[in-house]
Amino acid sequence: MIIFALETFLKSHKSALLIVLLNGESPQKTTFLKNPSIMKKKLIFLAINFIFSLWIHGQSQDSIAHTLLVADYDYTCHTLNAQGRKVEVKYGLTTQIAQHLACTMGYKRHKGENDKSEQLLYVPTTWQNYPQGQMTSVETIPPYQYLTAEKMPSMKWQLLTDRDTICGYICQKAEAQYGGRKWMAWFTEQLPSHFGPWRLQGLPGLILRAVSDDGIHHFECRKVEAVKEKVSYIVPERSIKCGRNKFVKLRNRLFGNPNYLSNPAYYIKAEEIESVTVMNGTMMIGTLPIDMKPAQFQPLDF
Numbered sequence: 001m002i003i004f005a006l007e008t009f010l011k012s013h014k015s016a017l018l019i020v021l022l023n024g025e026s027p028q029k030t031t032f033l034k035n036p037s038i039m040k041k042k043l044i045f046l047a048i049n050f051i052f053s054l055w056i057h058g059q060s061q062d063s064i065a066h067t068l069l070v071a072d073y074d075y076t077c078h079t080l081n082a083q084g085r086k087v088e089v090k091y092g093l094t095t096q097i098a099q100h101l102a103c104t105m106g107y108k109r110h111k112g113e114n115d116k117s118e119q120l121l122y123v124p125t126t127w128q129n130y131p132q133g134q135m136t137s138v139e140t141i142p143p144y145q146y147l148t149a150e151k152m153p154s155m156k157w158q159l160l161t162d163r164d165t166i167c168g169y170i171c172q173k174a175e176a177q178y179g180g181r182k183w184m185a186w187f188t189e190q191l192p193s194h195f196g197p198w199r200l201q202g203l204p205g206l207i208l209r210a211v212s213d214d215g216i217h218h219f220e221c222r223k224v225e226a227v228k229e230k231v232s233y234i235v236p237e238r239s240i241k242c243g244r245n246k247f248v249k250l251r252n253r254l255f256g257n258p259n260y261l262s263n264p265a266y267y268i269k270a271e272e273i274e275s276v277t278v279m280n281g282t283m284m285i286g287t288l289p290i291d292m293k294p295a296q297f298q299p300l301d302f
């Protein structure tokens with residue numbers, strides 16, 4: 001598909017002696033290139049950017065795989081509110097499990113619902129092993145959305161003897177470090193998949209439960225079905241590409257600031273605001289909502 005598109009792109013430009021919009025010029029301002037070698041370099045530059053654009057956005061409307069299993073999880077975060085009282089932040093997650101990749105997103109998003117509660121909690125969409133060997137995710141720090149990427153981590157799990165039954169499956173306990181935290185996971189070899197919720201993976205069976213060792217974060221599977229459905233790679237057009245480590249540091253610094261609880265938009269500059277709407281305690285900056293009464297931020301990874 002990409003090779004065909006590149007051929008089409010080059011054919012449409014091979015006879016051109018002028019390049020439009022190379023440096024932001026309007027169609028009325030064109031540059032005539034009399035030197036063929038310069039024109040060739042410009043065309044190559046355009047072609048590379050064209051291919052990159054296809055890679056990022058072209059698959060947004062295409063299926064990248066079909067599921068073998070679909071698992072629904074309850075996620076719970078134990079934290080504090082602005083008054084220092086204990087609260088629980090909860091939402092649902094769905095993990096689509098294909099043969100060689102997995103995708104985790106908000107439960108209501110998977111159901112096709114445009115639900116503000118998930119948007120307020122900035123629930124990410126994460127692809128494990130897509131593109132191959134990579135872990136990518138769409139994340140939110142208002143007023144922007146980010147496309148983060150990192151190499152698939154090699155999690156060094158220690159298998160333990162503890163057993164439990166989750167969703168009717170016999171599970172074994174394992175422990176590993178990831179993202180600056182120690183995780184305890186329960187996996188079942190009755191469902192032979194290396195994946196799990198969020199970014200957890202690497203065990204010889206599907207992860208049905210995962211808990212951080214401090215007890216703050218808890219993923220619990222409530223249903224697994226053998227369902228065949230499309231797995232899509234959807235990246236918002238205006239997403240900012242960002243390395244995973246850089247994004248995590250930025251997110252933790254902004255959301256972990258003491259000002260965040262009293263003024264969750266404290267870091268947003270006036271020039272970054274396209275529009276503002278406030279309704280029922282929720283501020284919309286552009287198309288992204290901000291909870292004006294957030295709980296204390298508890299990062300999943302550092």
